[in-house]
Amino acid sequence: MEQQVLSITQVNEYIRTRLDADPLLGSIAVRGEISNYKMYPSGHHYFTLKDEGGALKCVMFKGSAVRLRFRPENGMKVIAWGKISVFPRDGAYQLYCSAMSVDGVGDLHAAFEQLKAKLAGEGLFDPAHKKPLPKYPGVIGIITSSAGAAVHDMLRILRKRYPLTKVRLFPVRVQGVEAPPEIVGAIRYANRYKLADLLIVGRGGGSIEDLWAFNDERVARAIYDSEIPVISAVGHEPDVTISDYVADLRAATPSNAAELAVVDQDALRQILDGYSASMATTLARQIKSGRQHLKAISESPALRSPTGYLEQRRQNILLLKNRLVSAQMQGVERKRRSYVALTAKLDAMSPLKVLTRGYAMAQKKDGTVLRSVSQVDIADEIAITVGDGQVSAMVTNVKEKQL
Amino acid sequence: MNEKNATFEENMQRLEQIVRAMERGDVALDESLKLFQEGTDLVHKCGKLLDEAQLQIEKVVKGTDGNPTFEEFQDENG
Numbered sequence: 093m094e095q096q097v098l099s100i101t102q103v104n105e106y107i108r109t110r111l112d113a114d115p116l117l118g119s120i121a122v123r124g125e126i127s128n129y130k131m132y133p134s135g136h137h138y139f140t141l142k143d144e145g146g147a148l149k150c151v152m153f154k155g156s157a158v159r160l161r162f163r164p165e166n167g168m169k170v171i172a173w174g175k176i177s178v179f180p181r182d183g184a185y186q187l188y189c190s191a192m193s194v195d196g197v198g199d200l201h202a203a204f205e206q207l208k209a210k211l212a213g214e215g216l217f218d219p220a221h222k223k224p225l226p227k228y229p230g231v232i233g234i235i236t237s238s239a240g241a242a243v244h245d246m247l248r249i250l251r252k253r254y255p256l257t258k259v260r261l262f263p264v265r266v267q268g269v270e271a272p273p274e275i276v277g278a279i280r281y282a283n284r285y286k287l288a289d290l291l292i293v294g295r296g297g298g299s300i301e302d303l304w305a306f307n308d309e310r311v312a313r314a315i316y317d318s319e320i321p322v323i324s325a326v327g328h329e330p331d332v333t334i335s336d337y338v339a340d341l342r343a344a345t346p347s348n349a350a351e352l353a354v355v356d357q358d359a360l361r362q363i364l365d366g367y368s369a370s371m372a373t374t375l376a377r378q379i380k381s382g383r384q385h386l387k388a389i390s391e392s393p394a395l396r397s398p399t400g401y402l403e404q405r406r407q408n409i410l411l412l413k414n415r416l417v418s419a420q421m422q423g424v425e426r427k428r429r430s431y432v433a434l435t436a437k438l439d440a441m442s443p444l445k446v447l448t449r450g451y452a453m454a455q456k457k458d459g460t461v462l463r464s465v466s467q468v469d470i471a472d473e474i475a476i477t478v479g480d481g482q483v484s485a486m487v488t489n490v491k492e493k494q495l
Numbered sequence: 496m497n498e499k500n501a502t503f504e505e506n507m508q509r510l511e512q513i514v515r516a517m518e519r520g521d522v523a524l525d526e527s528l529k530l531f532q533e534g535t536d537l538v539h540k541c542g543k544l545l546d547e548a549q550l551q552i553e554k555v556v557k558g559t560d561g562n563p564t565f566e567e568f569q570d571e572n573g
Contacts, residue, residue, distance in 0.1 A: 228504040238554070238568075247552060247570045255548035256503050260555050261568055285563050287555060357545050364538050367514050374517040375531045382524050 101180065108178040111185060117176040122148060122187060123195055126168045131157075139164065141172060141187065149186040150174075156190045162203035169195040200300055204307055207334055211309070216316045217337045223321040225341060225353070226289045231258045232353055233288030233320070235278045238263035242296035242325070242346035249347055254354035260287055266295035271305035276314040283319050291318065292349045293335065294325030306333035315339055325349030448479035465492045503544045510537040 098106070111117050124141030131137050135154030140147050150172060152160075164170065174189040194202040211217065232250065236243050238261060250259060262278035265271045275293065282288050293315065295303070305311060306326045315322045315338045324339035325346040336342040343349035355363075393401045439445065447453065454462040455475045462468065468487050476483045513534040516522055522530065553565040 228507060230504065233555075244570055247550070251550040255550040256544060258551040258553070260553055260565070262555050281555075281557065281563070287563060357548075360545060361542065364510075364541055367510055367534065368538050370514050371517055371531050371534045374520065375527055378520065378524055378527050 100183070104178055104180040104183055107185075108180065111177055112175075114176075120174065120176060120187070122172050122174075124148065124170065124172070126164055126170055127166050129164055129166050137164070137189075141170070149179075149184060150189050151179075151186055152189040152192065160192060161200055162194060163206055164192065168202075171195050200304065200307075204334070207307065207309055207312070208337065211312055211334065211338065216312060221316070222340045225321050225323070227355065229257055229289040229353060231260055231288045231290075233260045233262060233282045233291045235262040235264055235275060235282070235291060235293045236295050236325075236346070237266045240266070240296050242294065245296075245345075245347045246292065246325075246350040249350035250354060253351065253356045254360075255357070257354060267298070267302045267305055272308035272310050275305060275308075276310050279311075279314040279318050279322070283317075286320075288320055290353055291320050291322045292325050292343075292346070292353060293322055293339070294343070294346050294349060295327070296346060297328040297331065300331075303327050303331055303333055306335040308334070311335055312338045323349045323352060444479075447477060450479070453477045465490050503541060506537050506541050506544070510534055510541065513537070 122141055124143050127140050127142055127147075129137070129139040135157060137152040137157045139150050139152075141150055142148070152174075171193050172187060172189045173191040174187050176185055176187055178185050215221070234243060234246055236246075243261065247259060250257060260282075262282060264274040264278050266275070279291065279293065282291055293311075294306070303326055306324070312334045315324070315335055321340045322338075323341045323343050324333070324335040325343040325348065326333045326335055327345070329344040332342075341352060343352050389395065393404070443453065453476070455477065456462065456467065457473055457475070460467065462474065468474065468490060470487050470490060472487045474485055474487060476485055513530045517527060517530055517534070552568045552570060554568040556564050556566050558564045
């Protein structure tokens with residue numbers, strides 16, 4: 093029997109038919125680790141799944157790849173669903189992957205962690221970027237569904253706490269594929285037209301899938317870019333979304349956001365009472381201190397008894413005057429004493445005193461004291477003064493001393 | 496922005512200023528008396544604003560020209 097000779101195409105086609113007829117291979121779930129992951133400009137993804145024993149080529153076409161809720165990476169352990177078939181050009185079988193999920197943890201969880209790490213790396217959660225909230229917001233913009241309970245919870249609380257504010261609602265869808273672009277649009281619109289002093293972005297509780305719009309990268313970036321401060325208010329207390337990390341303030345729930353957004357009017361009234369009390373106290377203190385000052389002044393002697401004060405002053409002057417006079421007198425007496433002493437000294441040195449010790453002074457008629465023989469001639473009259481009187485004499489001889 | 500409320504915020508800011516100035520104690524008595532009078536008026540004004548305040552709610556709708564228009568929004572509490 094002559095063996096039939098087949099073309100490559102026929103062989104591959106035959107194998108493909110056999111494989112495609114297999115019910116298990118037609119719908120299969122495969123667990124493995126991703127390697128050699130490549131995304132082509134066409135939008136198709138190519139990769140290999142492997143375990144310790146072997147490898148399986150995989151392809152994920154664009155239509156399936158866009159539905160991935162995480163970014164596949166090499167080394168990631170995944171479960172891939174699809175069918176095994178033949179790629180005739182290469183003569184190779186491969187997994188035509190229609191869906192893929194992260195093994196172990198949910199793929200949403202994986203996507204969340206990936207986005208969180210990425211945005212954290214870019215500094216979107218940086219505390220330095222967080223804006224302070226206005227103390228008394230004039231207009232609060234609420235970006236949420238107008239249908240849910242969340243908006244009514246927030247309005248109820250705002251009305252009760254701080255009815256001074258105006259609320260502007262930006263109705264958006266908060267789940268499904270349309271939600272992220274609508275939320276982003278509302279945030280940008282509010283900023284562009286400066287429609288609020290503060291934004292609350294959020295929704296009430298739900299499953300992780302329901303809250304997913306608030307884990308969207310576009311929403312995160314719109315919150316980050318918002319010049320109006322943003323409070324995120326998503327789900328219940330334990331739900332934390334990417335929006336919560338990016339927002340200027342995270343509220344546990346929408347109701348909590350309304351509480352955080354405004355000061356309670358009861359507290360405001362207390363503050364006002366406090367201001368009243370403080371002003372009254374400080375004014376009273378100032379008046380009291382002024383009064384004390386006034387009292388101190390009015391009790392000064394000059395004001396309390398002007399005449400007495402003047403009398404005292406007069407006596408002071410008198411006292412001073414007496415002291416002055418007595419000081420003067422003392423001065424005079426001191427001078428007199430020194431005069432006497434000086435006179436005694438002078439007396440001791442007086443030429444008259446010398447005369448008492450036996451010396452005599454000769455004078456011409458005109459009173460000139462004789463100091464030289466040349467001053468007189470014979471027969472001149474001279475006066476000689478001695479200690480107790482005067483003697484008149486006539487010159488009888490003049491004799492010059494021979495030196 | 497909300498006219499009445501902007502006034503509230505301005506009033507509160509001025510009031511805080513006054514209280515701080517008085518507490519510093521470096522203003523003359525006649526100035527203090529004036530501040531006290533102004534502050535007391537502001538306290539009453541703010542209290543009155545709170546008493547009379549009614550939450551205003553409006554829905555933002557993008558107009559055909561892209562500019563915002565505001566529609567009434569009736570919530571179930573109101």
